Amino acid sequence: MFAIMETARLEALHLAQDPTTGLKAIIAIHNTRLGPALGGCRYLAYPDEQSAIRDAARLAQGMSYKAALAGLEQGGGKAVIIRPAHLSNRGALFEAFGRFIETLNGRYITAMDSGTSSADMDCIAQHTNHVTSTTSEGDPSPHTAMGVFAGIRATALARLGSDDLEGLRVGIQGLGHVGFALAEQLHAAGAELLVSDLDAGRVQLAVEQLGAHPVASAALLGTPCDILAPCGLGGVLNAETVGQLRCSAVAGAANNQLASGDIADTLQARGILYAPDYVINSGGLIYVALRHRGESLTAITAHLAKISLRLTEVYAHAQADKRSPARVADALAERLLYPG
Template identity: 80%
Template sequence: MFALMEAARVEALHCFNDSATGLRAVIVIHNSRLGPALGGCRYLSYPDEKSAIEDAVRLAQGMSYKAALAGLAQGGGKAVILRPPGVDNRAELFEAFGRAIDSLGGQYITAVDSGTLSADMDCVAQYTSHVTSTTSAGDPSPHTAMGVFAGIRATAQARLGSDDLEGLRVAIQGLGNVGFALAEQLHAAGAELLVSDLDPGRVQLAVEQLGARPVANEALLCTPCDILAPCGLGGVLNSASVAKLRCSAVAGAANNQLLNPGAADELEARGILYAPDYVINCGGLIYVALKHRGEELPAITAHLTQIDRRLTEIYGHAQADKRSPARVADALAERILYGVK
């Protein structure tokens, strides 16, 4: 465990157990140099505790980098709750999680993530103020989608020479809250949509409302398109999948799209421009962080404009240095977090 923490430069790892509610949770604080750690809580089934800890560590590190490049006074953190086979009272479980968070004295602020809902955060909020994404705070998904849409325009400008999306073919993998909202914005901008999702109902909705063309999940990554937008789970870009891509750029909302750092170099070698995921998808983090600090919507929306500017900066450095944008983004984030040159 300590070797894992050392490799990822994790500051603290907290484990919580509450037998009365079935809560088994891990909270990772990766870096608090810029401010309290902020990151969502996942409520998922894991094969074992080791897998849960590794997931939390990986995601917490990504949150530190994301907050740093988003210009936020926040550190990076993440929580995972190991979802039990059965739970007697979900509300009581998340109330126990709220008490666990409060015991950290503000070092970690939680939010929604895979498997959790605003209603869960409402339960957490009964026992701690260190929570956002509650029902009253609002859903961050539209702001994530807004940021990704702006990032796709910046990516199109850098790779295709124009940010006009009219007629551009965009393949969206995953039509959850963010993916579908992104599809709506792309449709309004005149893009041609190719879509896939594990839920056939979401695909049918995109076909009926947005004129999208459905593509089988296993076929989407190798379907010809201008921009591929992964908006589901992470790890979709690896040696095998990168070799099959038939796109000019990858720019989507999913976290941890690269299975390993080498995938970024393989994209670069193939001439496929990659939008670093934690840069392009930080709109939701911007929303929850500033909302938690009491900022109004105009200020939050104005902050979102930093996303396309930061991407354009990264693309410029990548072109000049002949490096992957992912490598450039990591270097910029580490310079902010650790003073690395």
């Protein structure tokens, strides 16, 4: 466990269980130099407890980097609740998690993530104020999609010479809340959409409403397109799949798209521009962080506009240094997190 903490450079790792509700929860706090750790709560099944801890640790590190480059006064953290095989009362489980968060005295603020909802956050909020993306605060997904859309325009300008998306072929892998909202914005901008999702109903909806072309999930990565937008779970780009890509750039909403750091160098060597995931998908974090602080929607929208500017800065450094944008983004974030 300490090896996992050292590898991810975690400040703290908190574990809690509640046999009455079936709660088994992990909270990883990566870095609080810029402010309290903020990060979503995942509610997923894991093959074993070590896998859940590694997931929380890796994601917490990404949240620190995301918050730093988004210019937020927040640190990075992540929570994982291991989904029990049998659950009698979901509300009671999330209330127990809220009590766990409260014991950390504000060092960690939770939010929606994979497998959780605003209703779950409402249950947590019954026992702690250190929670956001509740029903009253709203779903952050549309704001994540807004930021990714702006990032795709910046990526198109950097790689293809124009931010006009008319006629551009964009492959979207994953049509969840963020992926579908992104597809709607791309369709309105005139992009041609290639879409895949394990849920055939979501694909059919995109076909009917957005004129999208359905592609089997296993085939999308190898389908020719201008920009590939991974919007599902992480690790989609690995040693096997990166060689299949037939795109000019990768710019999507998924966290941890690269299975390992060296995949960024492989993309660079192949001439595929990569938008660092924690830069382009930071819109949701910006929304929940600023809403939690009581900022107006006008202020939040203005802050979202900075995503494309930061991405353009990363691309400029990458081009000047002949390095992967992922390496450049890491270096910029680490200067903020570990000064001196």
